[in-house]
Amino acid sequence: MCRHLGWLGAPVSVSSLVLDPPNGLLVQSYAPRRQKHGLMNADGWGVGFFDGDVARRWRSAAPLWGDASFASVAPALRSGCVVAAVRSASIGMPIEPSAAAPFTDGRWLLSHNGLVDRGALALTADVLRRAESTCDSAQLAALIFDRGLDALADTIVEVGNADPDARLNVLAADGSRLLATTWGDTLSLLRRDDGVVLASEPYDDDPRWQDLPDRHLVEVGAAGVELIPLKGSA
Numbered sequence: 001m002c003r004h005l006g007w008l009g010a011p012v013s014v015s016s017l018v019l020d021p022p023n024g025l026l027v028q029s030y031a032p033r034r035q036k037h038g039l040m041n042a043d044g045w046g047v048g049f050f051d052g053d054v055a056r057r058w059r060s061a062a063p064l065w066g067d068a069s070f071a072s073v074a075p076a077l078r079s080g081c082v083v084a085a086v087r088s089a090s091i092g093m094p095i096e097p098s099a100a101a102p103f104t105d106g107r108w109l110l111s112h113n114g115l116v117d118r119g120a121l122a123l124t125a126d127v128l129r130r131a132e133s134t135c136d137s138a139q140l141a142a143l144i145f146d147r148g149l150d151a152l153a154d155t156i157v158e159v160g161n162a163d164p165d166a167r168l169n170v171l172a173a174d175g176s177r178l179l180a181t182t183w184g185d186t187l188s189l190l191r192r193d194d195g196v197v198l199a200s201e202p203y204d205d206d207p208r209w210q211d212l213p214d215r216h217l218v219e220v221g222a223a224g225v226e227l228i229p230l231k232g233s234a
Contacts, residue, residue: 009195015074019108022204041086044100103141114167
């Protein structure tokens with residue numbers, strides 16, 4: 001399992017989202033409060049953000065708490081759209097920077113919090129070649145990128161029905177939209193005056209945090225927040 005976070009709103013520092021909150025991803029890397037599977041997230045981390053229209057990433061296979069260079073730079077990195085994650089690798093999955101979210105197709109940044117049988121993805125050879133890693137999350141990302149993010153809901157339902165044990169919380173952003181699915185794990189929403197946060201678990205005790213129901217698609221954009229049931233799920 002993993003913990004992830006997305007931001008869409010006014011430009012803010014990456015540090016203010018990831019490192020500074022009292023229960024942010026830094027703390028969730030060693031002491032998550034709501035994680036159902038695994039005790040910590042020490043198998044890597046990644047931060048992606050949009051610099052204008054360009055998606056940029058910083059990923060590592062080391063624990064987030066030990067990266068002093070990122071801690072020194074994160075306060076200076078500012079963006080209006082961020083996707084970040086800390087990783088707990090599933091058994092048998094590689095621990096390498098390319099296996100850490102967020103993944104990208106050049107336009108979208110995508111994180112997967114969960115587990116999926118790679119055989120249930122039924123990837124073509126071409127899609128498999130485009131996966132950034134052999135891990136399940138990277139292969140799921142490659143499938144979603146191939147199908148297109150506008151088909152995210154249908155893709156998640158199809159994969160979930162093919163693998164009933166899958167956990168498919170996906171979080172993706174393209175600079176102007178956040179998309180997320182809840183399927184088997186927690187996701188919370190925070191509406192701030194300057195933007196919206198989606199996160200596996202709240203990074204503080206602000207009473208405005210809202211827990212989102214399972215098996216839903218969440219879309220955050222210029223029109224606000226929309227919560228849509230995933231049709232066809234069992």
